[in-house]
Amino acid sequence: MPITKINRKKQEKTSELIKKLLNIKDPNLYFVEDPLSKETISGKLSNVFTGVLTYTPSCCPACGSVNEGHCIIRHAYYESLIQLIPYQEVPTYLRLFKQRFRCKQCTATFSAQTTYVQENCYISNPLKFAIAIDLKRKISMKDIGERYFVSFKTVERVLDSFHREPRFNPHYLPAHLLIDEFKGTKDCEGAMCFIVSDADTGQIFDILSDRRNFKLRAYFQRFTLKARKKVTHIVMDMNASYSSFVKDVFPYAKISIDRFHVIQQLSRAFNKQRIQTMNQLKKSDALAQKDYRKLKKYWRTLLKKHKNINYSALKQFPLFQKRYVTESEVLDHLLTVDSDLRESYEIYQELLETFETKDYEGFFTCIDQLPAQLNKGFKKAILYLRKHRKAICNALMYSYSNGKLEGKNNLIKVIKRIAFGFRTFRHLRLRILVQQGLCELI
Structure with a gap:
């Protein structure tokens, strides 16, 4: 698309207005008369601005010859379509006519350059910056690409090139x-x-x-x-x-x-014994099957801390013939199903209480003095905590936790789920660091 002498004339007021609108600070770039048009690009109706980039180069980038005595001459204009940030959800482009130059010394030709877009690139720096900012949000890279009318690979390249990973410092580690x-x-x-x-x-x-x-x-x-x-x-x-x-x-x-993992170890051990008790109930006995369903439905009541059990409020519980009973009455009935389950429950509650009060001596005294007739599976899981005695004591003495x-x-997990997974660990790691604000924008 050649430029005539008429449409190459600079329109001062129009040019300054559009440059403010597009945040262009390059003084060598200006806009011509009637700079905005509507065109169909890639099947979408788009806004297209028309601009010109020209200046007098100081030297030849190929041979370094200084531009004296018309050593470098104007050659022609090169048209490039540069993608901008969409305006009102409409794709927006800048049709930029770059001045071409020819060096008489080395016969090399080169184009005018601007800070608004990188060399040999058709995506403006403000658009790349907008994509880089959106990478900090909890949104998939595919959705970012659709928002700015670019491909997924373009977003991936911005992730790779626009963020600098934290520098490795061999002399520093958190205390x-x-x-x-x-x-x-x-x-x-x-x-x-x-x-x-x-x-x-x-x-x-x-x-x-x-x-x-x-x-x-x-x-x-x-x-x-x-x-x-x-x-x-x-x-x-x-x-x-x-x-x-x-x-x-x-x-x-x-x-x-x-501390969470210690409580998890206790609750899982007791919950496994509850399931074991359920499986031992006879399927031919109707009353036993009622207890089976109650143990299955109200398992949270068994895992609750004893102080959180409600002793006063009456509620209707479906498996108790919709009678109004308290939560403590439900618990008492569940513990009458099996004596071993009741014994393990008492040990479980004692361990929870000593752990909550950070009484590590009482906690391990209870573990060391477990009854011999205690359920084998429950007992084995509890005794495993003795392997981490010192580490658990430190957890109760200090306030640090995971x-x-x-x-x-x-x-x-949220980032991975939104993105429907990542192909490479490098991009997953970089996206996490970017989201946490640990990577600098280049």
Whole structure:
């Protein structure tokens, strides 16, 4: 599309108005008369602005010859269609005519350049910036592409090129660490990914694609011994493999088991015994089957802390002939079904009470003095906590927990679910860091 001398004339007021509208600060770019038109591009009716980019170059970028005595001459105009941020949900473009130049010294030709769009690129920098900002939100990259009328791959390229990952500093580690794992992508070598967070701020420190011990040991040994000695506390779950590498890498760190996982161990053990009691009830006995249904329906009542049981409010419970009874009466009936279940319930409640009051001595005294006739499965699960005696005591003595990190894990699940999964761990990791504001915009 050639430019005539008439439409190449600069319209001062119109040009300044459109440049303010499009946020163009390049003085070498201007707009011509009647700059806005409606055209169909890629099957969509679009807004198209027409502009010209021209200036006098100071030197040749190919040979470096200084432009003196008409060493560099104007050659022609090159038309390029640059995509802008959509206006009122309508695709918007800038048809920019770039001045071409020819160097007499080396016979090389080159085009005029502007800061509004990168060389050999047809997407404006403001549009890339808008996409980069949207990558911080909980929205899939496909939806971002549809919003700005670009492809998924374009959004992916912006994610790769517009964000700078945090720089590795071998001399710094947070004094208190939270560690955990989450399900990664198919290209990860291990089954689970590893995440490290600062216990004081809750900020993600780093995300690794593998949680195996030799990988974790190799990663943390990149930090100086001085930095690793400053780590005084680490909170984790009851994964036995973590404690071995933690002791080797962090010589002065105290290990705490997250309190949630201790309670989870107790409740799961008691819940398994409830299911075992249900399965032992005779199917031929009608009364036993009624108890079966009650144990199945009101399992939450059995897992509740004793102080949270309601003793006064009357309610209708469907499996109690819709009689008005209290929650405590329902609990009493459930515990009469099996004597072993009642005995385990009393131990379960005692452990919950001592754990809530942070009485670690009473907690482990109760575990050490478990009755011999206690249900074997329940007893085995409770005795497993003795392997983490010191770590559980630290959890009760100190206020650190994995609560902040579990929140980050939930956020990661949301990001993965919205995106319908990620193909590569690199993009998953980068998207998490961007969403958390840990990556700088380039």
